[in-house]
Amino acid sequence: MKLLLIGLLPAAIGFLLTRALGGGTRRICRHDVFKLIIGTGIGVGLCSECYFAGLVASIPGPLPELLLAVAVVIAVCLNRNKTRCRFCERPSRAPEDRTLTRYLAAAFAFLLLLDLAIFIWVSERNPRGGWDAWAIWNLRAHFLYRAGGSAWRDAFTEVLAWSHPDYPLLLPAFVARGWRLLGRESSMVPVALACFFTFGCAGLMASGVTILRGARQGFLAGLALAATPFLYVQGAMQCADVPVAFFILATLVSLALADRFNSRGFAAIAGMAAALAGWTKNEGLLWFGAILLARILMARGRSLQPFLAGALPVLAPVIFFKACVATASDIFGSAGRAGMIARVLDPNRYLLIAKEAFRHIRDFGPLPVSAFAILAVYLAIAGLQRDKRDRDILRTSTLALSLSAVGYCLIYLLRPLDLAWLLDTSADRLLLQIWPGIVFAVFLASRSLTVPDVLPDFPFLACRDDSQLEHPLDGHLQTVFCRADWQGCPLDPAQPSLLGSSCFATCGLVAARPLCGAPSKIWRSIGKLIGTTASGDLPPRRRRLRGPLAGDAAENRGGAESAHRDSLHPDTAISVAAWDRSRLLYQARQQPASFPSRRLHGARLPSQRICVPVAERPGHRLA
Amino acid sequence: MRDQNSKRAQLANAVILLMSTFAVCTLAGYFSLVNRDLRVPEAIVMDEARFTGIRALLPARGTIGYLSDTGGIERNPKAYYLTQYYLAPLVVAADPDHDLVIANFASPSAIATLAAANGLTVKHDFPNGVALLGRRAR
Numbered sequence: 001m002k003l004l005l006i007g008l009l010p011a012a013i014g015f016l017l018t019r020a021l022g023g024g025t026r027r028i029c030r031h032d033v034f035k036l037i038i039g040t041g042i043g044v045g046l047c048s049e050c051y052f053a054g055l056v057a058s059i060p061g062p063l064p065e066l067l068l069a070v071a072v073v074i075a076v077c078l079n080r081n082k083t084r085c086r087f088c089e090r091p092s093r094a095p096e097d098r099t100l101t102r103y104l105a106a107a108f109a110f111l112l113l114l115d116l117a118i119f120i121w122v123s124e125r126n127p128r129g130g131w132d133a134w135a136i137w138n139l140r141a142h143f144l145y146r147a148g149g150s151a152w153r154d155a156f157t158e159v160l161a162w163s164h165p166d167y168p169l170l171l172p173a174f175v176a177r178g179w180r181l182l183g184r185e186s187s188m189v190p191v192a193l194a195c196f197f198t199f200g201c202a203g204l205m206a207s208g209v210t211i212l213r214g215a216r217q218g219f220l221a222g223l224a225l226a227a228t229p230f231l232y233v234q235g236a237m238q239c240a241d242v243p244v245a246f247f248i249l250a251t252l253v254s255l256a257l258a259d260r261f262n263s264r265g266f267a268a269i270a271g272m273a274a275a276l277a278g279w280t281k282n283e284g285l286l287w288f289g290a291i292l293l294a295r296i297l298m299a300r301g302r303s304l305q306p307f308l309a310g311a312l313p314v315l316a317p318v319i320f321f322k323a324c325v326a327t328a329s330d331i332f333g334s335a336g337r338a339g340m341i342a343r344v345l346d347p348n349r350y351l352l353i354a355k356e357a358f359r360h361i362r363d364f365g366p367l368p369v370s371a372f373a374i375l376a377v378y379l380a381i382a383g384l385q386r387d388k389r390d391r392d393i394l395r396t397s398t399l400a401l402s403l404s405a406v407g408y409c410l411i412y413l414l415r416p417l418d419l420a421w422l423l424d425t426s427a428d429r430l431l432l433q434i435w436p437g438i439v440f441a442v443f444l445a446s447r448s449l450t451v452p453d454v455l456p457d458f459p460f461l462a463c464r465d466d467s468q469l470e471h472p473l474d475g476h477l478q479t480v481f482c483r484a485d486w487q488g489c490p491l492d493p494a495q496p497s498l499l500g501s502s503c504f505a506t507c508g509l510v511a512a513r514p515l516c517g518a519p520s521k522i523w524r525s526i527g528k529l530i531g532t533t534a535s536g537d538l539p540p541r542r543r544r545l546r547g548p549l550a551g552d553a554a555e556n557r558g559g560a561e562s563a564h565r566d567s568l569h570p571d572t573a574i575s576v577a578a579w580d581r582s583r584l585l586y587q588a589r590q591q592p593a594s595f596p597s598r599r600l601h602g603a604r605l606p607s608q609r610i611c612v613p614v615a616e617r618p619g620h621r622l623a
Numbered sequence: 624m625r626d627q628n629s630k631r632a633q634l635a636n637a638v639i640l641l642m643s644t645f646a647v648c649t650l651a652g653y654f655s656l657v658n659r660d661l662r663v664p665e666a667i668v669m670d671e672a673r674f675t676g677i678r679a680l681l682p683a684r685g686t687i688g689y690l691s692d693t694g695g696i697e698r699n700p701k702a703y704y705l706t707q708y709y710l711a712p713l714v715v716a717a718d719p720d721h722d723l724v725i726a727n728f729a730s731p732s733a734i735a736t737l738a739a740a741n742g743l744t745v746k747h748d749f750p751n752g753v754a755l756l757g758r759r760a761r
Contacts, residue, residue, distance in 0.1 A: 107643050135704045142711035151684045151712050159716050
């Protein structure tokens with residue numbers, strides 16, 4: 001029962017709140033993994049604020065968070081008629097090479113297992129966490145848990161200025177809440193909390209990018225985080241920079257979803273996440289200001305109202321804490337103001353900050369090659385995608401992350417401590433705060449692997465059994481196949497590459513060209529190594545085809561013959577995967593009869609595959 | 624252009640595979656790094672059990688002083704911070720200018736001498752280097 005209250009209650013509160021705001025089906029859908037991760041983070045933050053409110057108001061027990069749980073349940077009940085998941089409703093961009101996706105998923109899981117081993121190993125040896133954990137966060141948790149009455153305020157005294165009594169209380173309050181519910185102090189509570197935020201970053205990254213850009217891109221982004229050992233060591237050290245990184249990432253992912261799906265609910269969740277970053281650490285408050293300013297400047301204040309509506313209730317305890325409980329910060333307090341002008345005017349400080357920033361960026365990871373450099377090279381090679389739907393969030397995230405970085409530099413400039421020591425001990429952790437946000441922005445901005453993201457505005461495709469196409473495909477369609485009599489087609493629609501029709505012979509070749517044309521030696525080696533290529537399902541004969549769309553008549557004839565052997569009757573229908581979303585929606589509106597069902601002989605079609613009968617399309621002309 | 628995109632995408636895959644390789648190598652390196660760091664000996668053995676006895680003698684709330692033979696907060700801040708960590712919610716000030724002072728010593732025999740030098744008397748001496756000191760009546 002106690003464990004349920006400690007861990008599951010915040011998760012349930014956050015998950016239900018996310019579903020109430022962001023939508024969700026009556027049953028569990030695959031996108032609920034994302035909602036559970038981001039919801040648990042928000043639930044942890046809200047329960048922490050409830051515990052703090054209980055301390056301030058001298059309310060014993062978990063009454064405030066139980067009231068919060070009731071409020072969330074009421075919100076869910078009020079939204080019971082809107083039981084739909086927006087992510088499920090929209091087709092994803094493209095069906096992906098399952099083999100490669102599986103390999104990426106396996107690599108992601110393998111790295112996470114290694115990370116978990118590291119995490120457990122470090123946690124066993126440091127159950128109280130690293131220096132910052134016990135000297136700041138767990139120390140404050142001791143005050144909040146052990147002190148009776150108003151004695152918890154003793155933690156916020158100038159005598160303990162070295163423990164940063166101006167830092168917000170998400171971690172201490174949640175740990176103290178856990179101890180209170182457990183009835184004793186246990187290092188398992190901060191360790192479990194650190195474990196959630198650490199691995200939650202990778203989970204949030206993978207699931208969020210999967211929704212936005214597909215599973216392969218999602219696993220790649222998750223892999224980039226899983227390949228950052230510093231994140232997991234700092235997480236095991238119970239460092240507060242990891243939760244800040246989680247909330248920065250949650251802000252960006254939620255805003256991206258809000259933009260993509262026109263969801264005011266996710267804009268509100270983004271506001272909550274940004275505010276909870278401010279409830280975690282002072283740098284989180286900097287992030288809140290940065291994202292707010294960037295949103296106003298770069299997205300013309302788009303979704304600003306729901307963002308603020310989500311943020312303000314969460315910010316209220318932060319404001320109260322800063323105004324009535326916390327001491328002055330060491331930057332803007334009397335000690336910090338003394339000599340501030342001299343520090344600002346000292347050119348050596350600028351030089352040192354620049355030099356150390358470069359060194360830490362170079363050594364970040366730590367990987368043999370800088371993680372930043374790898375991301376930059378990846379972005380340069382993969383190229384930028386041109387999806388207008390993500391333009392606002394990309395601009396917003398770029399500016400917000402840049403503003404945060406500039407803010408960190410200003411903090412270094414103003415802080416009245418030994419600058420060299422300060423940079424040496426904290427620059428890595430500040431980079432860690434924005435690292436997941438940078439990874440997210442890069443993988444959202446970059447092209448997906450192997451398949452160009454933006455489909456060209458090509459005309460409708462129509463094929464006959466002689467495999468002549470009416471219009472060129474421009475080579476961008478990933479998997480186009482024609483089927484005979486789709487009402488009676490015995491083939492598995494989930495495996496389009498196995499469909500054997502004359503049209504598939506041609507279209508499949510066209511689709512294959514951008515996927516595997518002229519592979520480099522490196523790529524061939526990798527293909528041999530992992531046993532597939534990006535279009536590994538295609539037979540070798542087709543894989544070799546080069547040249548323009550209608551170029552190789554012999555291959556076309558071969559395809560037609562194989563189609564006849566398969567006893568199929570083409571041109572009844574064309575199943576188009578990865579079609580331009582707006583075009584599909586247009587067609588669905590114009591001809592709802594063309595979209596009768598997503599079920600075919602009991603086999604559920606993936607939502608992104610839509611069957612469009614050729615004969616009903618406007619303007620088509622069979623050759 | 625399409626071929627170029629294809630090449631780009633393929634190379635991107637290669638970069639990611641390389642990144643994974645880097646990560647695996649680095650994680651293996653981290654095992655030895657963290658292991659090495661944890662084996663650094665410390666001047667004072669800090670464990671919470673040392674403070675169990677004195678905690679019963681201290682008030683539930685208030686501010687007490689701190690005295691150590693290892694250099695105080697400037698030279699050995701970890702010992703002071705951990706003392707505060709174990710004794711919270713009592714506030715432990717970093718100086719001995721208080722009516723009650725906690726002594727956290729590496730060599731227990733030096734407690735009385737150092738206490739006297741600071742105008743303090745030993746109220747209760749635990750055999751593990753921890754003692755409760757009180758200010759002499761003026």
